[in-house]
Amino acid sequence: MNRRSYLGTLGSVGVAATAGCLDAVALTDDSRTALSPPEQPRGEPIHPTHDDEFPPFRLMDPIADAEISLEGLTGDRAFVMTFIYTSCTEQCGTLVRLLQLIQEDARERGYGDDVALLAMTFDPETDGRDELREYGELFGVDLEAGNFHFLRPESNDEALEIINERFGVPAELDDVGDHDHNHDDHDHDDHNHGHGIHYYMLFIVNEEGIVERSYPNVVDSREETRPKAIIESVRTVVE
Amino acid sequence: MRRRDVVAGIVGVGALGSAGFTAVYGLPTSSEGEDRRHEPIDLETVAATGSDAGTVTVPTESGVTFVDLFATTCDVCREQMPTLGELHDRYGEEMTFVSVTNERAQFVDDDALAAWWDDHDGRWTLARDPTSELIVHYGTSTPTAVLFDSAGNVVWEDTGRKSLEEFEANVRPVLERERA
Numbered sequence: 001m002n003r004r005s006y007l008g009t010l011g012s013v014g015v016a017a018t019a020g021c022l023d024a025v026a027l028t029d030d031s032r033t034a035l036s037p038p039e040q041p042r043g044e045p046i047h048p049t050h051d052d053e054f055p056p057f058r059l060m061d062p063i064a065d066a067e068i069s070l071e072g073l074t075g076d077r078a079f080v081m082t083f084i085y086t087s088c089t090e091q092c093g094t095l096v097r098l099l100q101l102i103q104e105d106a107r108e109r110g111y112g113d114d115v116a117l118l119a120m121t122f123d124p125e126t127d128g129r130d131e132l133r134e135y136g137e138l139f140g141v142d143l144e145a146g147n148f149h150f151l152r153p154e155s156n157d158e159a160l161e162i163i164n165e166r167f168g169v170p171a172e173l174d175d176v177g178d179h180d181h182n183h184d185d186h187d188h189d190d191h192n193h194g195h196g197i198h199y200y201m202l203f204i205v206n207e208e209g210i211v212e213r214s215y216p217n218v219v220d221s222r223e224e225t226r227p228k229a230i231i232e233s234v235r236t237v238v239e
Numbered sequence: 240m241r242r243r244d245v246v247a248g249i250v251g252v253g254a255l256g257s258a259g260f261t262a263v264y265g266l267p268t269s270s271e272g273e274d275r276r277h278e279p280i281d282l283e284t285v286a287a288t289g290s291d292a293g294t295v296t297v298p299t300e301s302g303v304t305f306v307d308l309f310a311t312t313c314d315v316c317r318e319q320m321p322t323l324g325e326l327h328d329r330y331g332e333e334m335t336f337v338s339v340t341n342e343r344a345q346f347v348d349d350d351a352l353a354a355w356w357d358d359h360d361g362r363w364t365l366a367r368d369p370t371s372e373l374i375v376h377y378g379t380s381t382p383t384a385v386l387f388d389s390a391g392n393v394v395w396e397d398t399g400r401k402s403l404e405e406f407e408a409n410v411r412p413v414l415e416r417e418r419a
Contacts (some may be wrong), residue, residue, distance in 0.1 A: 089343075090348045091379045093341070093343070093370060093377050096373040097371040097372065101375065121398075138369075138370055139370050219378060219380075220377075220378050220380050221377060221378025221396075221398045225362040225378070227376055
């Protein structure tokens with residue numbers, strides 16, 4: 001069934017629903033999140049999930065030459081964050097495309113100033129300012145809109161430490177510096193046959209710095225990870 | 240207003256059993272009839288057996304479109320090529336039949352793609368979606384089959400290995416409906 005998350009709201013609003021006053025739900029609920037918990041929590045993930053505080057970060061956007069931090073975003077705008085590297089042979093580009101679709105929706109619906117779209121590279125030693133700019137343009141991102149930021153840690157060690165340890169998102173680069181790929185040399189496994197190991201995570205974090213949604217393997221075909229469903233969630237969080 | 244979805248949740252519960260939330264395809268649109276519709280996207284096609292270099296519009300402006308989302312690195316996609324070949328030979332005349340990969344040319348160039356295609360007896364339109372413009376809407380798990388009717392609506396979509404019978408069971412009724 002589509003929109004499983006709607007089912008998840010039943011438990012928490014049963015009382016209000018019987019009271020028959022829908023508006024009261026919004027006024028009396030003291031939850032820190034706009035979205036209700038996902039219906040199917042997946043075990044005990046190490047990454048932050050619904051209602052968790054997002055871990056602090058402070059990283060450079062090399063294109064805008066600006067520092068982006070949780071502290072700076074909190075109280076100002078919600079954000080969507082994902083993790084990429086430009087020499088990725090797999091689906092990193094699809095993640096950037098997903099952010100681009102959100103950016104387009106934000107522009108059309110007028111919430112462009114209420115959300116930041118963040119793509120952190122975990123191969124910053126390859127991904128300089130120019131590489132990131134080119135990558136963003138390839139996937140149609142408006143880099144001048146002021147709401148899209150590539151985030152670039154200073155070294156791969158730092159990047160991998162942040163993504164793995166702080167954000168709890170498994171990621172690895174196993175042959176950095178050798179981007180001369182020959183697919184025939186790789187195991188023909190359905191996933192992870194590029195040179196990086198990557199969880200394709202996407203977070204939606206609200207203006208208070210609280211995680212609304214975390215989507216592991218967001219590029220898989222699941223109803224909840226359709227661009228449509230993700231955009232709906234982002235709208236709910238910012239509006 | 241952060242609790243909007245809860246309100247939507249209550250309102251939506253009654254409908255879930257019947258219609259559910261059908262607006263899952265393509266970009267958000269207002270009316271339900273359009274929700275499964277995908278705006279046509281032009282994809283670059285590759286010169287290979289049965290495929291000319293140029294562009295293909297997905298979904299096509301008229302007629303049924305069958306899309307096979309694949310990757311050269313995907314075992315199931317390779318193993319499924321003979322089945323797709325059968326499907327193509329039976330129904331290829333009646334609908335636009337296209338295989339699409341979002342592998343970028345810097346990793347799998349046109350020659351490598353055409354060679355893979357030949358190795359696995361591809362003989363229909365082969366296209367690239369290097370910027371995931373189409374694929375982002377359907378997930379990147381491969382193989383995924385997407386079937387559009389002549390109005391551009393997604394009428395069937397499924398990921399994973401399929402038998403010829405499964406393909407036919409989904410394709411045939413749509414073609415019959417379109418003929419009528």
